Amino acid sequence: MAMHVHSAAVWVSNQKKALEFWEGTLGFERRIDQQMGPDNTFVTVAPEGSFAELAINEAAKFGQSTDRIGGDSGISFVIDDVTSWYEEMKAKGVSFSGPPEKMPWGDVGAHFEDPDGNSFFINGKK
DSSP states (O other), rough: OOOOOOOOEEEEEEEHHHHHHIIIIIEEEEEEEEOOSSTTEEEEETTTOSSSSSEEEEEGGGTTOOGGEEEEEEEEOSOOOOOHHHHHHHHHTTTSSSOOOOOSSOEEEEEEEOTEEEEEEEEEEO
8 A cells, every 4th residue: 555645734824935835945955736615726836846735724724723833843844854944944034043054863953943933944964
């Protein structure tokens, strides 16, 4: 039986603003854009070629507490060259907790944040 992760939820305060970040700044592609009633839209984004997607969910429109917005998302990304990606994204105004550094397992990694303060990890070989 084949199986893969479809999506992970990212809780945000404003879906439109979050999509500007994920699509416009980071360059992710929109995969799903489905109306779910008069005031809510289910939207997913993903890096090109990725199986897994991020569901960008506006907390209030999904009946969730705003306490779910911000903090460590537990979501990690893998890229060949973290340092180059860091430099490119830093120039675009993406917030990082610090520059890429060598991780205990030998790879290079860094943490970045979306406009709502959700934190994500990026990992790679250099």
